[in-house]
Amino acid sequence: MATYAIGDIQGCLDSLLLLLERCRFDRDRDRLWLVGDLVNRGPRSLDTLRFVRDLGPAATTVLGNHDLYLLMVAAGLDRRGKGDTLDEVLAAPDRVELLDWLRRQKLCHLEGDFCLVHAGLLPQWTATSARALAAEVEAVLQGPSCAEFLANLWGSEPLSWSDELQGWSRLRVIVNAMTRMRFCSLSGAMDLKTKGEATDAPADHLPWFDIPGRRSTDTVLIIGHWSALGLRIEDKLLALDSGCFWGRHLSAVRLEDRAVFQVDCSNGESQV
Template sequence: MSTYAIGDIQGCYDSFRRLLDSFAFDPARDRLWLVGDLVNRGPRSLETLRFVRSLGDSALTVLGNHDLYLLMVAAGHGKRGKDDTLGAILAAPDRDELLDWLRRQRLCHVENGFCLVHAGLLPQWTVRQARSLAAEVEAALAGDACAKFLAKMWGSEPDHWSDDLEGWPRLRVIVNAMTRMRFCSPAGVMDFHVKGEVAKAPHGFLPWFDVRGRKSADSVLVVGHWSALGLKLTPNLCALDSGCLWGGKLTALRLEDRALFQVDCAGGEAVPLHPGG
C-alpha cells in the first residue's frame, strides 16, 4: 500500500484525474491524502467532490479555507465572491449529501509521524495539541450547532492563540491557523493580509514553518494553501500547493519514499490571476 499526498485541487478535476493516472492509483491498494481546498475557482468542483466522496476510505481529506467557505455560503452566511465557482454544487440534486459529507471531514489528521493540515500550525502548538484543538472544530461542524458555528466562523480576530479563549473566538483562531495562515510572528500572531512570496513577509513576521522552536517540528507537516510558496520539501515539511489553479502543476508526493509526481494544469482549468494561494 502506498500513500500519496496531493496539493490543492480547487476544482481542477481533469488535472486531478491525470495525476492519479500518472502513478496508476488503485483505490483497492493505495490511499490519497488531500491537503484541502478540493473546491472553488476551478471549473469542476462538483465533479471533484463527488469523486473524492466516492473513494470512501481510500481518500482522506482535511478541510481548507475554500471548503469551509462553501459550507458557510451554503448555510446562507457570508458574501459570495465574484470569482467563486460553487454554483454547480449549490444547485446539484445531491447537494445536501455532498455538504453533509464535507462538514464531517477532519481539520487535521495525524498518523505515523505525519500531520496533514491545510495551512499550518501555530508555533506554540504540538501536533498532539493541534489534533485535540482540531477535534473541537470538527465537533462543531458535525453537530447540531453547525449552522451557528458557520455564522460565527469567518473573521480575522482574535489573531493569536490563548489557552483562555472560549466559544466562537476559540474555534475561529483554530480554523484560521489551520486553514488561512501563512505568516506569523515568533509569538504566534497571524497576518492575514499578505499572500505572496516569502520575501514579502510583513515586518516582524515570517513563514509559520520558519519560527524557531515551533513545537510541531518533530513531525512532518503535510500542507497546501500557499501557491506563491510553491513546492517546498524539507525533512519536516511537505508543502504541496504548486499552483495548478494558476497554470502551474498539480503535485503528489508518495509519503513512503518521497517520490514526486506532477502534471501540468489541464487546458481550460487555469485562472488568470495569482493572489498567492
C-alpha cells in the same frame, strides 16, 4: 500499498485524474491524502466532491478555507466572491448529501510521523495538541450547532492563541490557523492579510514554519494553501500547493519514498 499526498485541487478534476494515472493509483490498494480546498475557482467542483467522496476510505481529506467557504455560502452566511465557481454544487440534486459529507471531514489528520493540515500549525502547538484542538472544531461542525458555528466563523480576530480562549473566538483561531495562515510574528500572532512569497513577510514576521521554537518540528507537516510558495520538500515539511488552478502544476508526493509526480496545468484545466 502507497500513500499519495496531493496539493490543492480547487475543482480541477481533470488534472487530478491525470495525476492519479501518472501515480498509477489503485483505489483498492493505495491511499490519497488531500490537503483541502477540493472546490472553488476550477470548473468541476461538483464532480470533484463526488469523486473524492466516492473513494471512501481510500481518501483522507482535511478542510481548507474554500471548503469552509462553500459550507458558509450554502448556509446563506457569506457574500459570494466574484471568482467562485460553486453554483453547480449549490444546485446539485445531491447537494445535501455532499455538504453533509464535507462538514464531516477533519480539520487536521495525524497519523504516525505525519500531520496533514491545510495551512499550518501555530508555533505554540505540538501536532498532538493541534489534533485535539481540531477535534473541538470538528465536533461543533458535525453537530447541531453547525449553522451557529458557521455564522460566527467569519473574521480574523483574535490573531493569537491562548489556552484561556473560549467559545467562538477559540474555534475561530483554530480554524484560521489551520486553513488561512501563512505568516506569524515571533510571538505567534498571525498575519492573515499578506499573501505572496515567503520573502514577502511583513516586518517582524516569518513564514509560520520558520518561527524559532515551533513545537511541531518533530512531525512531518503536509500542507497546501500557499500557491506562491510552490512545491517545497524539506525533512519536516511537504508544501504541496503548486498552483494548479493558476496554470502551474498539480503535485503529489508518495510518502513512503518522497517520489514526486506532477501534471503541467499551463494549458488550463479544460485542455488537460
